[in-house]
Amino acid sequence: MSEEQDMITDIEVPINLKYNFTAGAAATRFLTQVKKGVLTGQRCPECAQVYIPPRGSCPACGCATEEEVELADKATVQSFTIVSIPIPNNPIQPPYIIANLVADGANISFLHLISECVNEDVHIGQRVQAEWKPEEEWTHAMDNIRYFKPIDEPTVPVDMIGKLPVTGLEG
Amino acid sequence: MTDIAIVAYQQSDCVSDAGATNEVELIMPVLQRTFAQAGLTNAQDVDFVCSGSCDYQQGAAFAFVLGVDALGAVPPIKESHVEMDAAWALYESILKIRMGHAESALVYGFGKSSPGELPIVLSQQLDPYYLAPLWVDTISLAAMQARMMLDQGLITERDMAEVVARSRRNAKSNPHAQVNGDVSADDVLAEETYVSPLRRSDCCPVSDGACAIVIATVEKAKEWGKPYAVIKGMDHRIESHNMGMRDITDSQSTRLAAAAVGVNDGRVDVAELYAPFSHQELILSKALGLGEETSINPSGGVLAGNLLMASGLARVGEVFNRIVAGEAERGIAHATSGPCLQHNMITVVEKA
Numbered sequence: 018m019s020e021e022q023d024m025i026t027d028i029e030v031p032i033n034l035k036y037n038f039t040a041g042a043a044a045t046r047f048l049t050q051v052k053k054g055v056l057t058g059q060r061c062p063e064c065a066q067v068y069i070p071p072r073g074s075c076p077a078c079g080c081a082t083e084e085e086v087e088l089a090d091k092a093t094v095q096s097f098t099i100v101s102i103p104i105p106n107n108p109i110q111p112p113y114i115i116a117n118l119v120a121d122g123a124n125i126s127f128l129h130l131i132s133e134c135v136n137e138d139v140h141i142g143q144r145v146q147a148e149w150k151p152e153e154e155w156t157h158a159m160d161n162i163r164y165f166k167p168i169d170e171p172t173v174p175v176d177m178i179g180k181l182p183v184t185g186l187e188g
Numbered sequence: 189m190t191d192i193a194i195v196a197y198q199q200s201d202c203v204s205d206a207g208a209t210n211e212v213e214l215i216m217p218v219l220q221r222t223f224a225q226a227g228l229t230n231a232q233d234v235d236f237v238c239s240g241s242c243d244y245q246q247g248a249a250f251a252f253v254l255g256v257d258a259l260g261a262v263p264p265i266k267e268s269h270v271e272m273d274a275a276w277a278l279y280e281s282i283l284k285i286r287m288g289h290a291e292s293a294l295v296y297g298f299g300k301s302s303p304g305e306l307p308i309v310l311s312q313q314l315d316p317y318y319l320a321p322l323w324v325d326t327i328s329l330a331a332m333q334a335r336m337m338l339d340q341g342l343i344t345e346r347d348m349a350e351v352v353a354r355s356r357r358n359a360k361s362n363p364h365a366q367v368n369g370d371v372s373a374d375d376v377l378a379e380e381t382y383v384s385p386l387r388r389s390d391c392c393p394v395s396d397g398a399c400a401i402v403i404a405t406v407e408k409a410k411e412w413g414k415p416y417a418v419i420k421g422m423d424h425r426i427e428s429h430n431m432g433m434r435d436i437t438d439s440q441s442t443r444l445a446a447a448a449v450g451v452n453d454g455r456v457d458v459a460e461l462y463a464p465f466s467h468q469e470l471i472l473s474k475a476l477g478l479g480e481e482t483s484i485n486p487s488g489g490v491l492a493g494n495l496l497m498a499s500g501l502a503r504v505g506e507v508f509n510r511i512v513a514g515e516a517e518r519g520i521a522h523a524t525s526g527p528c529l530q531h532n533m534i535t536v537v538e539k540a
Contacts, residue, residue: 030321032312036247036303041210072257074212079230079260081216 043073046085048157054149058123060084066124070159089121089183090147092165093173096126099136114139118165122183129159133166142178144170144186192282193409193416193540196225197505199399202366202493205302206396211241211251214398215258215298222294222400227412230260234402235290237267238281240274240297241497244313247304255298266290273297273462274399275500275523275533279422281403291408297498298398306394306496314526318429326464327391329527331383333436334467338385342437343470345385349376351466352389352491359488366393366493390466392494399498401505406540417511417537419504421449424523424533431528442475442522442532449536456482457516460503462524464490471529472522486510500524500533507537 040048043059047070050057059071059082066075067086075082097116114136117126131139133148145165155161170186198221206214223230231237237259241252252269259265270276274297281293307325319329337343350373359368371389379387409416425441425448427434434440446452459482463469469491473484485491487506490499500523507519517539525531 028321032320034244034247034304034309034312038247038303039208039210042208042213044210045208072212072254073210074216074257075260076257077260077262079216079219079258 041073043071043082047071051159051161052155052157054152054155054161056088056090056120056147058086058088058120060086067122068125069120069123069127086122087183088123089185090149090162091168091185092118092120092145092147093178093181094131094139094141094143094145095119095178096141097131097139099139112136116165118145119179119181121181121185124179126179127159129162130164131166132164139167140172142172142175144168144173190286191406191418191420192285192403193406193418194401194403194504194508194537195409195412195414195416196222196402197399197508198222198225199364199495199498199502199505200397201364202393202395202397202495204366204393204395206300209396211246211254211298211300212257214300214396215255215296215400218398218400219258219294219296222296222402226402226414228402231265231294232260232263234292234294234404235266236281236284236293237265238269238274238277238284238293238295240270240272240277240295240501241299242271242313244309245299245301245304245306245496247309255296259294272525273497273500273523275504275521275535276424276525278401278403278501278504278535279424279533282419282422285403285405292402292404294400294402295501296398296400297495297501299495299497300396301394301494301496302396311527314530315429319431326527327383327386329431330391330465330468331386333528334385334390334465337437337467337471340437343467345377346373347470348390348466349373351463351469352376355466355485355488355491356389358486359492362487362492364397364493365488366395368488368492386465389491392464392490395493395495397493397495397498399495399502399505401501401508415512416540417508418540420536420538422533422535423448424531426526426531429530436528437471439471439475439529439532442472442529442534445532445534446476446520449534451520451534451536452477454518456518456520458483458486458507458510458519459522460487460489460506460519461485461522462490462500462503464494464524466491468524468529476520476522476534483516504535504537507535511537511539
């Protein structure tokens with residue numbers, strides 16, 4: 018080569034691909050109910066576990082779940098983390114609590130936030146209830162629920178978590 | 189070398205848009221039919237499960253994990269996944285059986301190709317470094333390949349059109365096909381070009397769907413008492429990523445794989461070739477040395493419906509169906525991956 022050239026050591030190749038996302042039949046039914054302010058699970062015809070959000074199948078038995086079950090918006094803390102480190106582009110400011118919550122009537126947890134609480138007092142088995150956004154803001158999303166907040170009910174024993182009926186701890 | 193028996197094969201219809209149906213909802217009915225055919229209840233009744241799919245098609249990370257929800261995976265099963273066509277999941281399963289770690293396996297493949305811009309999704313998935321910065325898509329690459337073949341006098345546009353016409357005609361007897369009908373080579377030639385020299389019907393359609401296979405040792409298959417065919421051999425070879433480094437008018441890797449499994453050691457009654465473009469079927473037939481006695485793509489092939497990540501496995505299933513039905517005694521199934529037939533696998537299936 019006659020001229021000396023700078024070596025190219027890297028290039029930037031941003032990739033943007035467009036997709037039409039579809040939630041699936043089961044998730045569509047779930048999200049339609051969430052828009053109405055109702056949490057809905059699906060029961061496995063074989064093992065009777067109730068899943069939320071439902072995906073149309075029981076992952077344990079491998080069979081289709083058709084039966085819909087209306088759940089309470091009260092839940093039990095199965096596990097939680099206090100997040101102290103800010104995550105880029107996340108609008109929620111730390112410290113905040115993200116938790117695995119089991120809605121009354123369901124057997125499997127979903128992830129949501131816990132707020133209106135003393136973070137250090139949150140514990141496994143704690144009873145919480147959904148704090149919904151105003152009805153006019155409801156859309157097809159779980160953030161129709163702003164967060165869950167503690168309620169004055171006794172702590173659920175660990176072996177009872179995920180086994181409460183829709184009527185809750187005493188029911 | 190232990191022969192492996194295929195005991196069941198099922199597939200969904202090839203549909204251009206599965207709509208709101210998600211992956212689990214696509215897989216589950218196919219698995220239920222496969223289990224029923226093999227006389228099994230669920231994945232607990234086999235020793236190993238392996239699937240093929242591609243997260244790029246859905247545009248979501250770890251999307252393949254959701255497929256496991258269709259299996260019945262409690263108590264925990266032995267399970268694996270290949271981020272490619274399920275034909276390679278079949279290969280992994282056969283290795284598992286041959287190593288003595290399993291006696292039976294369920295293999296399934298699934299894909300929703302419709303949600304994204306598939307030609308560019310595929311080329312970005314398979315080549316993140318070399319040609320990706322040019323944003324060249326898989327159809328354009330195939331068109332270059334066809335153009336080179338035409339210019340070198342290796343094929344004519346009529347040869348390509350005849351492949352399309354035969355595929356459409358054969359697909360009339362395939363209930364799962366997406367496109368079929370009586371179309372003549374002249375009809376195809378009358379179409380305007382899409383990405384020159386390819387016409388739309390030279391290119392496989394975009395399809396959503398799934399398929400599944402159950403394999404076992406021959407001893408196990410006999411115990412189950414179901415009709416079966418045997419896999420005599422399977423081999424796959426891959427060529428360079430770099431288009432300029434290989435002769436894309438030929439398929440060396442197919443030829444090598446075919447020689448390794450002894451394709452021409454016996455009569456080939458049926459060949460199911462994974463050729464997403466008409467001219468590629470001509471490359472493959474030549475590389476495989478197929479003659480007049482071979483029925484090529486009696487199902488219509490992927491030109492009649494292309495269940496991406498399941499189409500390679502479906503080729504094996506189509507050959508199995510014909511052997512079990514007594515229409516053929518020996519057949520070969522071909523699977524491909526990568527642009528312009530980069531990676532090729534050959535499976536020889538015979539009557540038990």
